[in-house]
Amino acid sequence: MESPMVWLAYSVREQIRITDMYSLFEAHYENGYAFPGESHNFWECLYVMEGDVCASGDERVYNLPRGSIIFHRPLELHKFIVNGPRGADLLIFSFAAEGPLTSYLAEKVFQLSRAQQDIIAAMLSFIHAKAEESGSRNPDAHSAQSYLEPFLTSPVYSQMLATYLQQLMLSLAEAGAVSSASSAPDAVAFRRAISYLNSNVHAQPSVPEIARYCNVSEASIKRIFDKYAGMGIHKYLLKLKIKAAAELLQGGESVTSVAEQLGFNSQAYFSRAFKRETGLMPSSLKAISAQ
Incomplete structure (x- = not known):
C-alpha cells in the first residue's frame, strides 16, 4: 500500500x-x-x-x-x-x-x-x-x-x-x-537648507542664518524655497516641527513635553497648528499610538 x-x-x-x-x-x-x-x-x-x-x-x-x-x-x-x-x-x-x-x-x-x-x-x-x-x-x-x-x-x-x-x-x-536626486545648484542648496532645518527643528533659525549655511543670499534661499517647496521658509519649518511632533507623540511623549521640546509658545498654539496641518488633535494621535 x-x-x-x-x-x-x-x-x-x-x-x-x-x-x-x-x-x-x-x-x-x-x-x-x-x-x-x-x-x-x-x-x-x-x-x-x-x-x-x-x-x-x-x-x-x-x-x-x-x-x-x-x-x-x-x-x-x-x-x-x-x-x-x-x-x-x-x-x-x-x-x-x-x-x-x-x-x-x-x-x-x-x-x-x-x-x-x-x-x-x-x-x-x-x-x-x-x-x-x-x-x-x-x-x-x-x-x-x-x-x-x-x-x-x-x-x-x-x-x-x-x-x-x-x-x-x-x-x-x-x-x-x-532615479537619483537632482544635482543642480539650486537643488543642492535646497537639500542643505532642509538638512539644517531638520538639525535645528527644536529652535527657530533665521533666514540669514540658513542662507549663510547654504552659502547663498537671503533672496536666493527664499526663491529656492518658493521653487521647490511652494512655501516660505518659516512655513516649511512649521511643517517639519509638526512632523517631528507626530514622531515624538507616537513614541510616547506627552503633548506638553512635545510642545516645549519643539519651541512652541504654548500648548494651545501647538495643538491648533497640529490640527491645522494633520487634521488630528495631538492628543488623538497619542491615544491612537497607545492602543
Whole structure:
C-alpha cells in the first residue's frame, strides 16, 4: 500500500496591502504649472504618463521624464512643477498601506519598465470601462475622487483597483530602476537648507542664518524655497516641527513635553497648528499610538 502524499503548506508572506484610497485621478497640466507644497498623513504617488516634471519630496528634488513615478510617504512635504513645453499628463493617487514593502518604497523614484507601464495601462482601462458603464467618466475632470466613487457600492471594484496597485509596487521591489536626486545648484542648496532645518527643528533659525549655511543670499534661499517647496521658509519649518511632533507623540511623549521640546509658545498654539496641518488633535494621535 502506497504511503499517502504529504502536502506541504507554503505561507504567503504579504509584503504590502492597500487598506484605504483617498484619491485617484488623471489630469493634464500646462507648462509652468506649479502645484503648491502640501503634506498629509497618507501616501501619495505621482506618475508621469507624458511630459516632464520637476518634483520635490522633503529635501530631495527630482527631474521626472515620461514613465517616472515618485512615492511620497506620509507627512512628507511634496510639490511639483511642469517643465515640458507641451505640459504633462499625470496620474496621481493617494492611499494608506501596511506591510514591509512600504519602507522600501519610501523616498524613492522609479523609471518604469514597459511591463510596469502596462500594469498601469491595464488598471486605467479597467477604471475607464467601469466609468463608462456608470456614465460618470469626465476626461476633463481633475476631481481627486472621481474614480473612487464605485468604492461606495462595489467591494469587487475596490479590491481590483488595490490589486493592480499592489502588483505594480511588488514589481518595483523585484526590478525597479531607482532615479537619483537632482544635482543642480539650486537643488543642492535646497537639500542643505532642509538638512539644517531638520538639525535645528527644536529652535527657530533665521533666514540669514540658513542662507549663510547654504552659502547663498537671503533672496536666493527664499526663491529656492518658493521653487521647490511652494512655501516660505518659516512655513516649511512649521511643517517639519509638526512632523517631528507626530514622531515624538507616537513614541510616547506627552503633548506638553512635545510642545516645549519643539519651541512652541504654548500648548494651545501647538495643538491648533497640529490640527491645522494633520487634521488630528495631538492628543488623538497619542491615544491612537497607545492602543
